[in-house]
Amino acid sequence: MIPEEIINLNREYTMFSWSVQSAVEPIAVVGGEGVTFWDADGKRYLDFSSQLVNLNLGHQHPAVVGAIQEQAGKLCFSQPGFATEARGLLGKLLAEVMPGDMKKSFFCLGGAEANENAIKIARTTTGRSKLLARYRSYHGATHGAIALTGDPRRLAAEPTMPGVVHVFDPYCYRCPFGWTRETCHRECVTHIEEVIRYEGPDRIAAIFMEGVTGSNGLLVPPDDYWPRVRAICDKYDILLVADEVMSGFGRTGKWFAVDHWDVVPDILTMAKGLTSGYVPLAAVGISEPIAAFYEDRMFSCGLTYSSHTLGCAAGVAAVRATREEGLIENAARLGRVLGERLEELKARHRSVGDVRYLGLFSAIELVKDRTTKEPLAAAGLSKALRERGLSTLLLANFVTVSPPLTISESELDDGLRIIDEVLDSADDLCDPGGR
């Protein structure tokens, strides 16, 4: 098919997520390899967002493709009440890479489902119903996960599941409490404890937080943030849930973002990089005490596709490849290079208000004026980036720079050069009198 036929079929018969349907301009993608993919015309794109920050291994990693083919040839599916080799092996691999005493996992299909099940687990094991989450967060589009979500994607689903209370974020560039980096005294942390006291500590089951906030602007918290939230949870017997759906599996230069701060959550939700997106699979990792709770009680979670055999086989291959090919080390090393390059872009372009990065997880925040920090919509850069052969996620006023962990330094530089060029035109959109 020619690209127009593919696009017309897709637009006529299918719905596109989070979009005004008449406004979508999809690429008719037909193939990919490593950090590039191409459309039906053969135009190649450097993938600077790893699709939806899930293709950590890049496109068509041979080990994962081979594992899926091999599993499909033997057994595509067995029901979740049965045991399979792939499921057992993946569970063991995750126990090896999850922090602290986390050993058991429950497998489901996507990030939202992982958070839905985490909600049930937190409520069941604590006997409490309230949940805390942050405003600048995304936890998935299903009913409970969208209730946890603090960003405006929640609004269309309201009224959502009751019992969720939102708190403010460690968004240092735009501190919700009005402090600067110099005057900061972590009101974003003390505020959480104050909210807990007002809401009744003995009614709160869990706090949900992204390891590093992804789609709401790549917010890397100060180093003491996670440890202090962990201490508050311990003080009030509240469970700490790390949503590592986007920040997990090496994205930040460690297996999980919480590893940067040596924090062990009680529940860890994972998806995306777990299989590098090749087959839908997600997991809820649980601590030993939570696992023990269900030894003689019903675990009331289940799905036809829980522990899907093909997904687990893909997961085994993806986790092994991440480990054996040193991709986490690559993300950490190139993350440092990326950080330097982003700071250079910030120094060069007045449309860049801030750059935030950890490993190969980063974003450029665009502003019309560095003094007022008025946001500059990133969508305006889409055409120019695509024309130059770079694909990335442009959300609100953020340009995502989160390429596959397999990227080389020269490929990283190629992409950043394109962004540099396109930022010249963003500079032209800045307020004439601004700085």
Ligand SMILES: Cc1ncc(COP(=O)(O)O)c(C=O)c1O
């Ligand atoms: C942090 C986080 N949690 C949960 C989700 C939801 O995952 P899914 O889209 O697989 O349901 C996402 C999706 O981007 C995410 O970034």
